[in-house]
Structures are given as structure tokens and as C-alpha cells.
Amino acid sequence: xxxxxxxxxxSLGRLLIRRTFxxxxxxxxxxxxxxxxxxxxxxxxxxxxxxxSGDEKYYEFxxxxxxxxxxxxxxxxxxxxxxxxxxxxxxxxxxxxxxxxIFARVPATLLLMLSxxxxxxxxxxxxxxxxxxxxxxxxDRAINTSALLGxxxxxxxxxxxxxxxxxxxxxxxxxxxxxxxNRESNGLDYLLDVLGHLVLPxxxxxxxxxxxxxxxxxxxxxxxxxxxxxxxxxxxxxAEGRVLYVHALRNAxxxxxxxxxxxxxxxxxxxxxxxxxxxxxxxxxxMIDSLxxxxxxxxxxxxxxxxxxxxxxxxxxDLTYSVLDPRISYGRTRR
Amino acid sequence: MSVETNDGRASEGWAxxxxxxxxxxxxxxxFMLALFFxxxxxxxxxxxxxxxxxxxxALRPPSAAYPxxxxxxxxxxxxxxxxxxxxSLLIGVSVALLSGLLGVLVxxxxxxxxxxxxxxLMRLTELFLIxxxxxxxxxxxxxxxxxxxxxxxxLVVTYWPSTARLVRAEVLSLKERDFVEAARALxxxxxxxxxxxxxxxxxPLIVTQVVLMVGGVVLVEAGLEFLGLGDSSHISWGxxxxxxxxxxRDAWWMIFFPALAISLLVLALNAVGDALxxxxxxxxxxxxxxxxx
Numbered sequence: 001x002x003x004x005x006x007x008x009x010x011s012l013g014r015l016l017i018r019r020t021f022x023x024x025x026x027x028x029x030x031x032x033x034x035x036x037x038x039x040x041x042x043x044x045x046x047x048x049x050x051x052x053s054g055d056e057k058y059y060e061f062x063x064x065x066x067x068x069x070x071x072x073x074x075x076x077x078x079x080x081x082x083x084x085x086x087x088x089x090x091x092x093x094x095x096x097x098x099x100x101x102i103f104a105r106v107p108a109t110l111l112l113m114l115s116x117x118x119x120x121x122x123x124x125x126x127x128x129x130x131x132x133x134x135x136x137x138x139x140d141r142a143i144n145t146s147a148l149l150g151x152x153x154x155x156x157x158x159x160x161x162x163x164x165x166x167x168x169x170x171x172x173x174x175x176x177x178x179x180x181x182n183r184e185s186n187g188l189d190y191l192l193d194v195l196g197h198l199v200l201p202x203x204x205x206x207x208x209x210x211x212x213x214x215x216x217x218x219x220x221x222x223x224x225x226x227x228x229x230x231x232x233x234x235x236x237x238x239a240e241g242r243v244l245y246v247h248a249l250r251n252a253x254x255x256x257x258x259x260x261x262x263x264x265x266x267x268x269x270x271x272x273x274x275x276x277x278x279x280x281x282x283x284x285x286x287m288i289d290s291l292x293x294x295x296x297x298x299x300x301x302x303x304x305x306x307x308x309x310x311x312x313x314x315x316x317x318d319l320t321y322s323v324l325d326p327r328i329s330y331g332r333t334r335r
Numbered sequence: 336m337s338v339e340t341n342d343g344r345a346s347e348g349w350a351x352x353x354x355x356x357x358x359x360x361x362x363x364x365x366f367m368l369a370l371f372f373x374x375x376x377x378x379x380x381x382x383x384x385x386x387x388x389x390x391x392x393a394l395r396p397p398s399a400a401y402p403x404x405x406x407x408x409x410x411x412x413x414x415x416x417x418x419x420x421x422x423s424l425l426i427g428v429s430v431a432l433l434s435g436l437l438g439v440l441v442x443x444x445x446x447x448x449x450x451x452x453x454x455x456l457m458r459l460t461e462l463f464l465i466x467x468x469x470x471x472x473x474x475x476x477x478x479x480x481x482x483x484x485x486x487x488x489x490l491v492v493t494y495w496p497s498t499a500r501l502v503r504a505e506v507l508s509l510k511e512r513d514f515v516e517a518a519r520a521l522x523x524x525x526x527x528x529x530x531x532x533x534x535x536x537x538x539p540l541i542v543t544q545v546v547l548m549v550g551g552v553v554l555v556e557a558g559l560e561f562l563g564l565g566d567s568s569h570i571s572w573g574x575x576x577x578x579x580x581x582x583x584r585d586a587w588w589m590i591f592f593p594a595l596a597i598s599l600l601v602l603a604l605n606a607v608g609d610a611l612x613x614x615x616x617x618x619x620x621x622x623x624x625x626x627x628x
Contacts, residue, residue: 026465033466041478048478145360148609152602154554156561156576157594160583168584269469273558277580288562291477299477306470 051092089297109282116205128217150211159204159277176279220252261317265310354614361610367603375420386414404588419572427549438498446506468493476564550604
């Protein structure tokens with residue numbers, strides 16, 4: 001037993017090192033893609049690196065800083081090293097370094113996305129299991145149909161619908177922003193205020209993710225429920241609830257982990273629409289604002305952050321996978 | 336799988352159709368799709384009013400004269416929805432077909448040749464899967480201009496890898512089958528085996544993937560237009576939503592009808608793709624494409 005755990009942790013450690021190294025390499029490629037986009041775009045690259053609204057003196061400074069008169073190879077090197085040092089440039093629109101502009105918006109988006117993803121994961125798994133339990137029943141069909149709907153209606157339209165019904169007509173929840181502008185509040189009052197503002201955006205996102213997770217859990221459960229060890233567990237007299245939620249779900253959960261991991265990687269893409277509809281002051285809103293202001297340093301910084309978060313989410317998903325499923329081992333070559 | 340001959344392919348197609356027919360949602364989806372294509376092709380006949388032409392009758396609610404109402408510039412929302420179908424379907428179908436073709440070529444080459452070429456092509460595929468599709472499209476629209484050409488280009492670049500992977504896996508399994516073995520024994524050339532034996536058998540799977548892809552592309556396109564990053568040469572559903580959002584309190588019809596059109600089209604595509612998928616293989620191989628918008 002002791003030996004096995006030792007082996008497991010060692011292969012896990014090796015996996016961790018290998019995959020981290022790979023991820024770092026991928027992020028380098030992403031930075032290079034960013035660089036390529038800046039140089040392929042029509043117009044002077046200095047306008048993309050410095051923003052459109054600078055003066056000639058500032059452009060001179062940026063030209064010198066990124067070595068724009070040097071060869072493309074040298075420029076790429078300068079770009080990669082400065083990004084790795086955490087220097088994403090300076091936003092003229094916000095009069096701040098890009099890094100501080102972006103990090104100021106992280107908490108709002110994180111609050112939104114964490115609430116939505118955790119809510120939809122729990123609800124989606126439960127609905128999915130219950131649908132699989134009653135395959136082809138009315139409830140199963142209802143769940144399936146609503147999943148198809150959730151896949152097809154664009155998230156901003158879900159948002160608009162909730163906004164019109166619950167904010168504009170019923171007046172149950174505030175329509176815009178993260179807290180009320182006309183109220184000077186603190187402590188518990190402020191917390192309740194933010195929670196009220198959180199309801200509609202989180203509901204919108206949760207509906208979108210719910211469809212995905214529900215469907216996948218159902219399919220995955222149906223596959224697992226046909227296997228012998230489930231029949232064996234039932235024959236042994238294990239309670240049905242336990243068979244479903246402990247024996248089967250443990251095995252059915254792997255694909256779901258992938259999708260939830262993928263959702264995390266797509267945090268920013270998902271945030272753009274919902275934050276636009278509900279004027280939520282997060283990263284998605286920042287993206288749209290910087291587009292409108294042609295604040296390219298912020299835009300490119302966000303693009304890098306979005307791509308890097310996909311890479312990191314994939315890394316975490318893979319590691320979770322190998323912990324959940326001991327059959328998978330990345331230590332040796334597959335095939 | 337029983338005896339596999341080339342004659343078996345036709346009857347297999349019929350079996351897929353019979354299974355497909357059994358799903359009422361799928362048949363309804365097919366009718367809906369036909370309706371959308373009809374409207375897109377005959378847009379000028381269905382809605383003779385120019386969707387871009389402003390009039391004095393601004394922000395009119397739906398009435399006999401304007402079944403879907405008018406927008407803030409007095410443009411006919413019904414005309415916009417009808418003509419918007421053309422934009423959505425044109426972009427959706429062309430991206431799906433182009434990236435499908437590219438994906439099939441890469442996937443088939445990798446799966447059939449194996450070895451070094453396979454490794455090389457698959458690493459390339461993985462590379463193209465990294466940057467988040469929607470953000471790349473957004474940045475390209477912002478830096479290079481939001482023309483339809485740029486949009487189609489960037490979407491094809493990001494959509495082909497998923498088809499390539501799927502086709503590769505299918506080719507890998509098909510090339511070990513008896514009928515391929517038989518063709519090889521008869522001395523058929525590699526191109527003949529690939530294009531006459533293997534790919535026709537992978538065709539239903541490819542069609543399913545392409546149908547589902549169209550839905551995803553329609554959502555991405557509408558999403559970009561909704562954010563104000565569209566080609567402004569034509570009225571599109573996403574643009575109508577972008578514009579209508581400012582009037583959400585006073586003119587619900589400005590966003591309701593375009594949103595309904597997008598949802599119905601994507602729903603129809605997903606229902607058809609879903610049923611095809613299940614008809615081909617109840618233990619479905621294609622995961623839904625990630626929802627982009």
C-alpha cells in the first residue's frame with residue numbers, strides 16, 4: 001500500500017513537471033501569436049503597442065523600448081521577455097500600466113464566473129443523474145429538450161429575456177452594474193446590494209453552462225449504468241441512490257470534469273456577453289471598452305490572459321483527471 | 336457490423352434516415368431549416384422592403400403594415416430579419432464547408448499515412464486549438480477590420496482542427512476494416528482506397544459535424560455583431576440586437592424577433608445534428624462544439 005502511494009505520487013510529480021513545462025511552452029507560442037498579430041495588422045505597429053491616442057514623443061519612446069528598428073527576430077525576443085516580466089505596456093485610456101488596469105477588474109469577473117460555474121455544475125450533475133435514472137420518461141425528455149434550448153439560444157438573448165422580465169417588468173432585481181450608485185452603504189447592506197445585482201448575470205451564465213453539464217452527465221451516466229459493476233452492485237443489494245451517486249457517478253464524472261475545466265478556460269469569453277448585457281464591471285466589459293477606445297495594449301493584454309487561462313485550465317483539468325482516475329497514467333508513453 | 340460491401344452503404348444510409356425520422360424534434364428541425372434556406376434565398380420576394388432604408392415611422396410596434404415593427408431609424412424589422420437569414424446562413428455554411436474540407440484533408444492524410452506525417456499534422460492541429468476562438472475572432476476584427484472575409488478566414492482557421500481530429504480517428508478505425516483490406520488485396524491505389532473506400536464511409540460522420548458547426552458559427556457571427564464588431568455592409572441579426580439593446584425598455588420588438596430567429600435557426604441545426612449523431616451511433620462520438628456565444 002505504502003509502495004503504491006509512493007509510485008503514484010512519483011508519477012504524478014513527473015506528470016506535473018512535464019505538463020507544466022509543456023504549458024509554459026504553449027504560453028510562449030501564444031505570446032508569439034500576439035506579436036505576429038501586432039505586426040501583421042495594417043498600420044504602424046507602434047500604434048498597437050502604444051495605443052492610438054499617444055503623441056510623437058511617446059511613440060519614439062515605445063519604438064526604442066520595443067526596438068522597432070531592429071530585426072523581427074530581435075523584436076520578438078524583446079516582446080517575449082517584456083511580457084514574461086509582466087510588462088504588458090501602458091494604457092493611455094486609463095493612464096495606468098495595463099497590468100493594473102486588468103487586475104482591478106479580475107475580482108468582479110471571478111465572483112460572477114465562480115458563482116455561475118459552481119451553481120451550474122452542482123445542478124447540472126444532479127439533473128443529469130436524475131434524467132439518466134429515468135431514461136425516456138417525461139422528466140428525461142423535458143431535461144433533454146431544455147438542454148437543447150440552452151445550447152441554441154445565445155447567452156446575450158437569455159440575458160435580455162431575464163433582464164426584461166425580472167428587472168424591467170417585475171422589478172425584482174437591479175438591471176445594471178455591481179452595486180447601486182445612489183446609495184451610500186457599507187457592511188451587510190453593501191453585501192446584500194451586490195448579491196442582488198449578482199442574481200441575473202449569474203442566472204444567465206448558469207443557464208448556459210447548465211445545459212452543457214446536464215446533457216453530458218446524462219450521456220456519460222447512461223454509458224456507465226450499462227456496465228457490469230453496476231449490475232453487480234445492484235445484485236449485492238446496494239441502495240439505488242448509492243449506486244447512482246457513488247458507484248456510477250464517480251466513473252461518469254470524468255467527461256464532466258473536462259467540460260467544467262473548459263468552461264473555466266473560457267471564463268473570459270463567457271463573461272464578455274453577460275457583462276455587456278448587465279453592465280457588470282469585469283474583464284469582459286473592459287475588453288469591449290478598450291475596443292471602443294482603440295486601447296490596443298489593454299486589448300492585447302486581455303487576449304493573452306484569455307489564452308493563457310485556457311492553457312492553465314487544461315493543465316489543471318489533466319491533473320484532476322489523473323487524480324480522479326488511477327487508470328490514466330501519463331508517465332509512460334501511450335499506444 | 337455484418338458483411339461490409341459497397342452495396343451495404345446505401346442500406347446503411349436508409350437505416351440512418353429511418354432512425355432519424357423517428358425523432359419528431361429532428362423532423363421539425365429539418366422543416367425549420369428548409370424554411371430558413373427558402374427565406375434566405377428568396378429574401379427580396381419574402382420581404383420586398385429594403386432593410387436598410389430609413390423612414391419617418393420610427394419605433395413603431397408590430398402592426399399590419401410592419402409585422403415585426405420598425406427600429407429607431409424607421410427601418411422595417413421584418414425585412415431585417417428576413418435579409419439577416421442570408422448573412423447568417425452564408426457565413427455559417429461557408430465556414431463550415433471550408434473548415435470541414437480542410438479538416439477532412441488533414442485528418443484523412445494524418446490517419447491514413449500514420450507515422451511521421453501523422454505526428455506532424457496532429458501537433459499542428461493541437462497548436463491551432465490553443466487560442467480561444469471567440470477572442471481571436473474579436474482581436475482580428477479589431478486589428479484587421481471587421482469584414483466578412485476576415486471573419487470567415489479567422490473562423491476557418493480555428494474550426495478545422497476539431498474536424499481533423501474526428502476524421503483522423505474515424506480513418507484510423509476504418510482502415511483496419513475488411514473491405515479496405517479487400518480493396519488493398521485487389522491492388523487498389525492509396526488514393527483510390529482513401530477516396531473511394533474510406534472517406535465515403537466516414538461521410539455521415541462528417542456531415543453531422545458540419546451541421547453542428549454551422550450552428551456554432553452562426554452564434555459566433557451574431558455574437559461579434561452584437562458587440563458592434565460586424566461588417567456594416569449588410570443588416571444582420573447580431574447587428575439588430577446590438578442596435579436594439581439601447582431601446583430594450585421601449586421597443587422590445589427590436590431585439591425579440593432577431594433573437595428568436597437566431598435561436599430557432601441554431602435550435603433547428605442542433606436538433607438535426609443531434610438526431611443524425613444518434614442515428615449514426617447511439618453512443619455518440621461527437622461532443623457538442625463548445626458554445627461560443
